[in-house]
Amino acid sequence: MKPVYIEAIGLIGPGLASWQQAAAILADDGEYQTCELPTLKPGMLKPNERRRTTLTIKLALQAVQDALASNRYPDLSTVFASSDGDMDIVDRICQALCLPDRPVSPTFFHNSVHNAPAGYCSIATGFHAPSTSLSGLNGSFAVGLLDAAVQATVEQQPVMLVSYDTPWPGALNRFRAQRSPFGVALVLSPQESAQSVVELTLLPGTGGDESKMVDSGLEQLRVHTPAASSLPLLEAIAQNSTARLVLPYLVDEQIAVEVRPCR
Numbered sequence: 159m160k161p162v163y164i165e166a167i168g169l170i171g172p173g174l175a176s177w178q179q180a181a182a183i184l185a186d187d188g189e190y191q192t193c194e195l196p197t198l199k200p201g202m203l204k205p206n207e208r209r210r211t212t213l214t215i216k217l218a219l220q221a222v223q224d225a226l227a228s229n230r231y232p233d234l235s236t237v238f239a240s241s242d243g244d245m246d247i248v249d250r251i252c253q254a255l256c257l258p259d260r261p262v263s264p265t266f267f268h269n270s271v272h273n274a275p276a277g278y279c280s281i282a283t284g285f286h287a288p289s290t291s292l293s294g295l296n297g298s299f300a301v302g303l304l305d306a307a308v309q310a311t312v313e314q315q316p317v318m319l320v321s322y323d324t325p326w327p328g329a330l331n332r333f334r335a336q337r338s339p340f341g342v343a344l345v346l347s348p349q350e351s352a353q354s355v356v357e358l359t360l361l362p363g364t365g366g367d368e369s370k371m372v373d374s375g376l377e378q379l380r381v382h383t384p385a386a387s388s389l390p391l392l393e394a395i396a397q398n399s400t401a402r403l404v405l406p407y408l409v410d411e412q413i414a415v416e417v418r419p420c421r
Contacts, residue, residue, distance in 0.1 A: 159307065159308075159311070159359060159360045159361070159362070160311050160348070160359075161357045161358060161359045161418075162307045162310050162311060162346045162347065162348055162357075162358050162360075163346065163347045163348075163349065163350050163351070163354040163355075163356070163357055163358070163420065164344050164345065164346060164347075164354070164355045164356050164358065164395070165229060165316065165345045165346070165347050165351065165353040165354055165355065166225045166226065166228060166229040166343075166344070166345040166353070166355075167224075167225055167342070167343070167344055167345075167355070167392070167395070168220075168221040168222060168223065168224030168225030168226070168227075168341075168342065168343035168344075169221060169224060169341070169342050169343075169392070170195070170198070170217060170220040170221050170224065170339075170340070170341045170342075171195075171338065171339065171340040171341065171379065171383075171386065172192045172193055172194065172195060172338045172339070172340075172379070173190055173191050173192045173193050173375075174190075175196060176224050177224055177225070180392065180396070181392075181395075181396040182396075183396075184376075184389075184392055184393040184395075184396035184397065185396040185397050185398075186397070190373050190375050190376055191375070192338070192375050192379070195217075195339055198213070198216035198217060198219075198220050199216070200216055200219040200220050200222075200223050200282070201223065202219060202222070202223050202226075202282040202283065203219060203278065203281070203282045207278070207281060207282075210265050210268075210269070211269070211278060212244055212246060212247055212269055213246065213324055213339065214240070214243070214244040214246065214247075214275065214322065214324045215244070215269065215274055215275045215278050217322050217324060217339050217340075217341040218238065218240075218275035218278075218279070218320050218322040218341055218343075219275065219278060219279060219282060220341060221320055221322060221341035221342055221343040222279055222282075222283070222318070222320055222343050224343065225318065225343035225344070225345055226283070226343075226345075229345065229353055231285075231316065231318075231345070233284075233285050233286060233287045234283075234285050234287055234316055234317065234318045234345070235287040235288050235289065235309060235313065235315060235316075235317045235318070236276060236279060236285065236287070236289040236290070236317065236318045236319075236320060237289070237290045237291075237292070237302050237305050237306040237309065237317060237318070237319045237320070238273065238275055238276045238279075238289065238290070238291040238292070238302070238320045238321075238322075239291075239292055239293065239294065239298045239299060239301060239302025239303075239305075239319065239320070239321040239322075239385075240272070240275075240291075240293055240298060240321070240322055240323055240385070241293060241294070241295055241296065241298045241323050241384035241385070242293070242323065242326070242334065243272045243293065244269060244270065244274065244324070245324070245326045245327060245330060246324065246327045247266050247269050247270045248270060248330075249326075249327045249328060249330055250263070250266050251266055251267065251270060254266070272291050272293065273289070273291035275291075275320070275322070276289045276290075276291050279320070287315075290305060290309075292305060294407070294408060295384070295408075295409070296384045296387070296406050297384070297387075297405075297406045297407040297408050297409075297411070297413075298321060298323070298384045298385065299321040299342070299384060299385055299387045299388045299405065300387065300405040300406060300407045300412075300413045301407065301408070302319050302320075302321050303319055303321075303344075303360065303405075303413075303415075304360055304362060304407075304413065305319075306318070306319040306344070306346050307346055307358070307360050310346045310347060310348045311348050313348075314348050314349075315348070316345055316346065316347045316348075317345075317346050318343060318344070318345045318346070319343065319344045319345075319346060320341070320342075320343045321341070321342050321343075321384075321385040321388060322339075322340065322341035322342070322385050323339065323340055323341075323383050323384050323385040323386075324339040325337060325338065325339065337378070337379075337382040337383065338379055338382065338383050338386070339383070340379065340383045340385045340386040341385060342385060342386075342388045342392070346358075350420060354420040354421075355395060355419075355420055355421065356394075356395050356417050356418060356419055356420055357417070357418040357419075357420055358415055358416070358417060359415070359416040359418075360413060360414070360415055361413065361414040361415070361416065362407075362413055363411075363413075364404070364412065364413065364414035365404075365411070365412050366404040366412060366414065367404060368387075368404050368405065368406055368412060369390035369403040369404050369405065370390070371389055371390065371393065376389055384406075387405055387406050388405075390403045390405070391403055391405070391415060391417065394417045395417070395419075398419045398421070399417070399419065400417060400418050400419065401416075401417045402414060402415070402416050402417075403415045403416075403417065
């Protein structure tokens with residue numbers, strides 16, 4: 159594939175409140191310590207709209223807000239990638255369906271669709287360009303990255319990838335033990351610019367052992383939260399290093415990513 163360029167990054171996760179903080183930790187300037195997420199109140203949404211959102215939606219929007227804090231775009235196509243979507247809402251709807259009269263909340267139903275975060279993002283940013291919402295199980299980040307890179311290359315326009323996951327609630331957690339919430343947003347451009355941070359070349363169909371994190375806490379985050387499979391890429395960016403990474407893709411498949419700093 160032709161290379162694409164990352165112009166902006168946003169991040170939110172346990173012990174990683176923003177890309178600025180995470181970059182310092184990933185560059186070995188700080189020690190990673192996991193902790194609970196702070197209360198998420200993405201200011202890009204008006205309060206009355208924010209009240210109707212869920213943790214999953216707020217997580218995605220917090221990553222978007224962080225990515226757009228330093229670079230403003232009049233419009234952006236977007237790709238939203240999540241392994242499972244909003245399972246907390248699914249759990250609440252299933253519980254409601256077991257009660258007399260099946261009192262399903264209209265707000266819960268509204269937020270249950272896989273592209274709900276994309277819809278709220280459009281409301282918050284005013285973006286009217288096309289948006290894709292997809293899932294690829296544990297490889298959702300790489301699936302979204304490939305989709306966004308292809309779109310940017312074909313359309314010759316910047317595309318924002320937003321990858322996010324939250325733990326399954328209650329009894330459902332034993333079926334899929336995602337341990338931590340994590341969200342990342344990347345703005346990809348088909349051309350290098352003054353804002354470009356790194357050049358990425360994606361090599362679909364290339365196998366090998368998945369890239370891992372040396373820090374045990376970050377490695378646990380990478381292994382147990384699909385969106386956090388982005389951590390080796392983010393680490394290479396933070397360290398301003400040239401690297402060839404292997405990320406989980408579809409079942410029993412990987413994708414290689416070559417990283418070259420632009421600065």
